Amino acid sequence: MIPFSITLLHGLLICLPFTLFVLVSFWGWPRLWLHSLPPDIAAAAGPKSQAEEQATKYLLIVALVVLPGLSVLSTYQATRSIDLTFWGALVHIYSVWVVVHLWDFAVIDFAHALLINPAKPPIRGTENLKGWSDMRFHFRSLLKAVPASATFVLPAAWLLSWLL
Numbered sequence: 001m002i003p004f005s006i007t008l009l010h011g012l013l014i015c016l017p018f019t020l021f022v023l024v025s026f027w028g029w030p031r032l033w034l035h036s037l038p039p040d041i042a043a044a045a046g047p048k049s050q051a052e053e054q055a056t057k058y059l060l061i062v063a064l065v066v067l068p069g070l071s072v073l074s075t076y077q078a079t080r081s082i083d084l085t086f087w088g089a090l091v092h093i094y095s096v097w098v099v100v101h102l103w104d105f106a107v108i109d110f111a112h113a114l115l116i117n118p119a120k121p122p123i124r125g126t127e128n129l130k131g132w133s134d135m136r137f138h139f140r141s142l143l144k145a146v147p148a149s150a151t152f153v154l155p156a157a158w159l160l161s162w163l164l
Helices: 004-028 030-036 039-045 050-078 086-115 135-148 150-163
Strands: none
Touching (some): 004 030, 004 086, 086 150, 135 150
């Protein structure tokens, strides 16, 4: 079994590129994140253009390659000196993802709620909306994301335990 301290460290290390990815993409192209913002903001911002929809697909592909890729590399690195079982891989990868989800909520979403001035938000047409400080929305998103991670974690744990 991978020591929990290693799992926690790997989760926190993965939070660094994840935070950079979110910050750069949100501050450069905030409308690409409409799918992750409260409904009042998405409604007021209006629909994404076709170019924004295409860019959002690329954004999500990068996120789905980089973050799972980092958690798989984390598992590989952590198991160089131990035999990996399915349960060991499952606990490690799922715990890493839970750390990243908690970081997203506690650091990124909370900072977003504190730092964005609702009177001057990064998306035109969304001025003074309550969604800019709606932490309940982000908490509900966290509650959905944690179990949804199983769609990646279960097959990844099986594959890693079989390969390593």
